[in-house]
Structures are given as C-alpha cells and as structure tokens.
Amino acid sequence: MDVIPEEIIKKIExxxxxxxxxxxxxxxxxxxxxxxxxxxQEMLEKYAQQDNEEEFEQNERYYKNAFEELxxxxxxxxxxxxxxxxxxxxxxxxxxxxxxxxILSQVHGSALFTRGETQALAIVTLGTEKDEQIVDGxxxxxxxxxxxHYNFPPFSVGETGFMRGPGRRELGHGALxxxxxxxxxxxxxxxxxxxxxxxxxxxxxxxSSMATVCSGTLALMAAGVPIKKPVAGIAxxxxxxxxxxxxxxxxxxxxxxxxxxxFKVTGTRDGITxxxxxxxxxxxxxxxxxxxxxxxxxxxxxxxxxxxxxxKEPRKEISDTAPQIEQIKIPIDKxxxxxxxxxxxxxxxxxxxxxxxxxxxxxTVSIASPDRISINKAKAMISDIVSxxxxxxxxxxxxxxxxxxxxxxxxxxxTKEGLVHISQMHELRLNRVEDMLKVGDKxxxxxxxxxxxxxKLTMKGxxxxxxxxxxxxxxxGDGNRKxxxxxxxxxxxxxxxxxxxxxxx
Numbered sequence: 001m002d003v004i005p006e007e008i009i010k011k012i013e014x015x016x017x018x019x020x021x022x023x024x025x026x027x028x029x030x031x032x033x034x035x036x037x038x039x040x041q042e043m044l045e046k047y048a049q050q051d052n053e054e055e056f057e058q059n060e061r062y063y064k065n066a067f068e069e070l071x072x073x074x075x076x077x078x079x080x081x082x083x084x085x086x087x088x089x090x091x092x093x094x095x096x097x098x099x100x101x102x103i104l105s106q107v108h109g110s111a112l113f114t115r116g117e118t119q120a121l122a123i124v125t126l127g128t129e130k131d132e133q134i135v136d137g138x139x140x141x142x143x144x145x146x147x148x149h150y151n152f153p154p155f156s157v158g159e160t161g162f163m164r165g166p167g168r169r170e171l172g173h174g175a176l177x178x179x180x181x182x183x184x185x186x187x188x189x190x191x192x193x194x195x196x197x198x199x200x201x202x203x204x205x206x207x208s209s210m211a212t213v214c215s216g217t218l219a220l221m222a223a224g225v226p227i228k229k230p231v232a233g234i235a236x237x238x239x240x241x242x243x244x245x246x247x248x249x250x251x252x253x254x255x256x257x258x259x260x261x262x263f264k265v266t267g268t269r270d271g272i273t274x275x276x277x278x279x280x281x282x283x284x285x286x287x288x289x290x291x292x293x294x295x296x297x298x299x300x301x302x303x304x305x306x307x308x309x310x311x312k313e314p315r316k317e318i319s320d321t322a323p324q325i326e327q328i329k330i331p332i333d334k335x336x337x338x339x340x341x342x343x344x345x346x347x348x349x350x351x352x353x354x355x356x357x358x359x360x361x362x363x364t365v366s367i368a369s370p371d372r373i374s375i376n377k378a379k380a381m382i383s384d385i386v387s388x389x390x391x392x393x394x395x396x397x398x399x400x401x402x403x404x405x406x407x408x409x410x411x412x413x414x415t416k417e418g419l420v421h422i423s424q425m426h427e428l429r430l431n432r433v434e435d436m437l438k439v440g441d442k443x444x445x446x447x448x449x450x451x452x453x454x455x456k457l458t459m460k461g462x463x464x465x466x467x468x469x470x471x472x473x474x475x476x477g478d479g480n481r482k483x484x485x486x487x488x489x490x491x492x493x494x495x496x497x498x499x500x501x502x503x504x505x
Contacts, residue, residue, distance in 0.1 A: 008059065009066045016043055020067070021074045027087045029117050029205045029253065030158055040067050072258045079255070080239045080246055086254055087116075094234075094250045094299055099214075099310045101222040108322040109223020113215035116252065117205035122215035124223040126322040127194040128368040129358045146185050148197040150174030150212055156204040173209035174199070177233075180213045180266035180274035181220070184227045191226055192325050192366055206252040207235035213266050214303060221311050224318035231273055232303035233266035236292050240281060247291045249299050265296035269304060323356070325368045326375050332363045334386040345385065345415070353378040384412035389447040389455065394462055399441045407437045409445050409457055418455030420445060425459050426468055435472035 016039065023035035047063055048056050078084045083091055095116025104110040109124035132143040150173045154161035166174070177199065185195065197219065199212040210233030217231045237251035238261035248255060256262050262278040284292075318324075330338060338359065339346050350357055355369040355378040367378045389395065389412060397411035406421040420443075422433050430436055437443070444464045445457040459465050 002061065002065070004062050004066050004069060008062045009069065012043065012063065012066045013070055016067070017070060017074075020070050021078075024071060024074050024078070024086060025084075025088070032086070032254075036071065040064065043067060075254065075258050076239050076241070079248070080241060080244060083246065085248070087252065091246055092249045092295060092298070094302060095252070097303065097306050099218055099306055101218055101311055106321060108319045109219045109221075109225070111215045111218030111222055113211050113218060114203075115207070115211055115214075115250070117203055118208050118211045119201070119203040120208060120211035120215040121200045121202055122212065122219035123198045123200070124216075124219045124225065125196045125198075126223060126225075126318060127196065128323060128325060128356050129192075129194065129366055130356065131194040131196070133194075133196075145188060145193075146178070146182060146195045148174050148178035148181065148199065148212070148216065150177060150199045150201070150209070152201045152204070152208065156201045156208075173212065176209050176264065176274060176276050177212040177216060177266075180233060181216055181227075181231055183273045184229055184231055184268070186226045186228070192327050193225075193322075195220070195225060204253070206254075206256050207233075207250065207264070209233070210235050210264055210266065214307075218307065218311065221314040223322070224315040226314050229268040229270065230304055230307050231266055231268055232300045232307065233264060233274075234296050234299040234303065236263045236265070236296055236299075237261055238263070238279075238284070238288065238292070240284075240288075245288060247288065247295055249295045261292075263292050263296070265293065265300070267297075267300055269301060321370070323368045323370055324372055324375055325366055326379065328365050328367070328379060328382065330363045330365055330382065330386045332361075335359060335361075335363060338365070338382060338385050348414075349378055349381050353381065357382075381413040381415065385415040387412075389416060391447055391449060394444055394446050397443050397445045397457075399437050399439050399443060402433050402437060402439055404433065407433055409443060411445055411457070416455060418445070418447070418457040419451075420457045420459055424448075424457070427460055428468070429474045430468055431472050431474070436466055436468040441466060 019039055020036075023032065023039055026032040026035055044060065044063060047059070051059065075086060078086075079091075085091070087095075089095070095118075098112075098114045100112045102110060103112045103121065104123065107123050108126045111122050113120050113122070132145055133147045135142050135144060149166075150170050151166075152170055152173070153163060178197075181197075197216045199216060201208045201212070213231055213233035217227070220227050221230065234249065235251050235256070237248040237255050237259040239246050239248070240260050248259070251259060251262065260279060260281045261284065264274075264276045265272060266274045337345070340348070346357060346359070349355075353369070353374045354371070355367050355374045357368075357378060358366045360366075365382060367375050367382075369375050369378070395411040397409040398414065399407050400410045400417060401408040404422075406419050407425070408417055408419055410417045422430055425433070425436055443459060443466070444462045445459055446462050448456050448458050450456065
C-alpha cells in the first residue's frame, strides 16, 4: 500500500473529519456504511472539480485511502479514549439476543439465534450409520458421525453474487463451530444417530461463527440430541496503541475490521471447548489474555442464561419425522447366520420389514425406520434367527413342503424349518397329509425337540390350526393301521388289500 501524503490526510480531516466522525456513530450497519459511501462519493466529486484531470487521476487513490484511514482513527480513538463504541454500547455490553426453536416444522430440529445484526439459522438432521460423512484424508479414509456445514450467502452482508461452493471462510468457520460442539456430543452407545447441522447465516455483522455455535446448541436440544451441556460462543476484540488498550466484548464487523484482535471463545458453564485468535499486532500480554478470557466467561454465562429461558435441556423424544433407531446385540458367531449366504437372509429381512439394518463386527445390530412397527418386526425376525426354539413353545408357521409322511413348516419368522409328522398333525388318525394341509397354509406348531439335528414339531392339541377334510380321519383305536411313510409303503399296503375303496373293480 502506498504511503499517503500527510498533506492529503490533513486536507480531508479538516474538510470532512467532523462528518466522518458523525457517520461513525450511526448505529445501523447498513445505514452507517451508506453514510460512509455517500460521504466518500461527495468528497471525490468535490476534488474532481477542484483538481485538474491529471492531478485528480494521480491523487484519487490517496483520497480514498486517506478517507479509510480517518474512519479507522476516529473509530479507534473513540473506543480507546472515550470508551464509546460505534453502536453506542459500553465495552462489555452484548448486543440484544433473541432465541427461537422449532422454526421449521418438518425438520428434525431447528433454531434461530439473533445477536444484534448477526443471525444464524441452524437445522439438525438425524440419520443412520449409512449417512455418516466419509472423509478422504491424506493418510486414510475415515467416517464422521457428527459434522457441521456453514453457509455464508452474499445476501447476509447486503451483497449480490453467485452462490458457489464453500470457500476458505465457510470451511474455517464451520470447522470452528463443529470443534466447539463436538466435546458435548453423546457417544454412539448413548445416541446411535448420525447428526448433521447446517448453519445458514441470514445476516452478518460480526461473529457469525459464534452465532452458529449458539443456534447449533439450541437446535440440537430441540431435536432431542442428548448433548452433555449447552455450548455458547462469544467474540472479543482489542484496541491497542502506545501501551494503552481496551478489550471489547461481542465485537461487530467494523470493530473486527479496524481492531487488533478477534478472539473467539466457546464453552459451557464449566469450561472452554474451543478457541480461535486472529491478531494484527506482534502479540498480547498475559494480562490482556486474562482479561479477554474473563470477559468471555461472563458473556458465555449471560448467553447460557438466555438459552434456559427457551429450552433448559434436550428433549427426551426425537421428532416424529426422524428415523427411529434401536440397537440389539447378537452373538458374534451368529453374524454369518443373520447375513445368510450371499446376504440372502439380511436382504430378506430388509425387504420384508422395510427397515434399514446395519451389522457391526462386534455383533451390534442397528435397526432404523420411521415406523416403530417395522423396527419391532425386524427385531423379532433377527431374534428368531439368532436364537433356538424353546421346548413346549408354540410358534406361528407356514407350510413349506408336503410329503406323504408329514409336512415341513417354516417357523420363527421363516428362519427355522421343522417336520410335523403325519401322526403329530391331529388327535385323530389322518389318511393323507393333503387331507389337512397344503403348501402355504398358516399353522401353529409346538416345538417338541430334535431328531438327528432336525426340529420336531407337533400340531396336536394346538388351537388355531386347519381341520381335516370330512371323512379323512379315523380314531386312533381303529385296528393296527399306521400312517404311510412313502409311496412304496402305500403301494405295498394296496397290494395287501388296504384301502379297498381305492381298488378298481
């Protein structure tokens, strides 16, 4: 930057100093900037008429730079020597704060935090393990269960422009806010959700990253995320010249731009979760740091008090629009059985229940669905796969195959198959299995043990089963007849004169 000739600075100060100083006391950000712009334009037009064309072209940049230098001097001197800030606040005053939750009805959690002319809308989305963010790092790929995205559109500072992808500012502010909230997030065992926060900056006049931390905390609690403690953030500033200094609480955009320090601090009532410092001087003393931290603590507690008037603790229930997630633990040696050959079994469960199911190597199974009925159905099917039938228990089943000696029935959600021998199908003696059952029939079966590793089932005495066709049964006391075991048995008995009604005469 070129050195501004001293005579130009003196000239502008004598002619426009009072007007610049007066414009610097306008409280509204846009109104103040508009006054500066109008005053600068008035000055340039005046000097364009006074100077010849060549002289004005040579000095125009000095006029502009001198004007900006005078704005900086007046603002800094007023703060340092008069303790008078641009918007009329005292050194430790915090701009008016308003907090609102449930701004958006269909999202899982939302909050609007406004501090002066800075406003941040935070939206929380709850997802499953499949929604984790995959980070392709330089060393290795990893996943994140909690992440925060920060958007800073041009309209937030009264400008127009293209809405492009995130830049350095967006990435940096988002990373700071994410780091501030992360220590308070619940563990996966406590809350098995992937959590995403999107912060939309609707208006900005300093400290939008700290507004993001505040709105993010409120949105998390509104969404039912059991964070350990609420987190608030504040940005402090510093004006320092010739050994004199003042530390400012809750700096606005102009104070950040013209000041010597931007010191952001986030934390709970008990401690700090994140800090970031930008300084334009060589360094600060231990005393300044102590004052800045103490002021940040007081401001943080003040903001947390306001939080409690809106929402005191995280909600016990999550939104109805969020997926329901439940975790169960299965034996590790049953994982393969649950997955099935080529994933056949787990695909069948997902298709049957419409639930999202994830299995971890330690046997943790996460079941997610917006519908509680689907979760319960999936849990029952998984439980049936990994557990063994209990002797004497009655199970719902479906006939899967019919043979002359009995019927095969799939039970325990279709994960097990056992044989109901023809002698165990009814209290009366059946002539043929087909007289009572066919493939696809729904039946109730009782587990009665194992036979060479195969499940043995009975329908005798179990209510809710089909009845045999009329005339297809005989009393157990009729002769010494035994049920057929195969086609050969049937043919041999026919040859010996059994079932004369089947003979052809």
